[in-house]
Amino acid sequence: MAITPEDLTPEVFAPFGDVIDVQSAKEDRVINEGNTVRYHDLANLSLTEAAGTPLINIFRSTPLPLPITLKSMECHPLSSQAFYPLSENPYLVAVAPAGEFHESEIRVFIANCRQGVNYHPGTWHHYSLALNSVSDFLVIDRGGPEENCDEVDLSQPLVVDLLR
């Protein structure tokens, strides 16, 4: 099985989460005596449920060997998880709707280096899929004592066709 990545836009990604970029800001404010534009509140965060607390982390991800092949997916039922790229590389975002997992509903997007993503609670997603070279991401997620990661294996590998 193979899947072709789609371009990432806030509209197509809305069922899964938020695209974090200045173009998607619903509100921007000029602050700091005119020297800064604040693109305000770019993601719908869910980080404080039950005993949860927000965390800032850096993920350093090595690209999978080509062709990139998806074999499993995961989700965090209790919290959102946001990734913002710190490299100049694009990256892949593979998701499926929250709830009962259906392989046929997997979608793959290609994000550019000025687009972050925020997975809403329960959204199925593949782990960090760097492209080109080792890439860092700033990750805003949740710490807490509860189990907060479900995983599923795909019934067959899904190859991402990057030759579009």
Add this chain to the structure above:
Amino acid sequence: MAITPEDLTPEVFAPFGDVIDVQSAKEDRVINEGNTVRYHDLANLSLTEAAGTPLINIFRSTPLPLPITLKSMECHPLSSQAFYPLSENPYLVAVAPAGEFHESEIRVFIANCRQGVNYHPGTWHHYSLALNSVSDFLVIDRGGPEENCDEVDLSQPLVVDLLR
């Protein structure tokens, strides 16, 4: 009055907040089937006090005219505020200890493009001080109904001497 910036390290910055970088991680975990290193929990966040909720924003900051001159400082008594650079530029971080403000206690640090900072609640700081060219920062701070910004004017301008 003039002040010379110091190099930013977690040790010298500890009275004011956290330096967010992979070198400062107290814990790193290999995850994602060996394809990612998670540099875990890099900042001591305080974003959920009272009615507070965490926010992700992008700040787009224009450098002040040279010589960079500090005329005021601000603090957020209820919450931390984290900045992570999204450009290749260094930037300045001007701070003073939380509590009663004393101009003589201002310190200025120069951060490189792989160092974020997280101001702890109440730490006096200057607003975003980009260098070289317009620079974006990912900012993790707090939204809430309460007033959460105090400001002070300096009794005399403080020039940052970048010619070291």
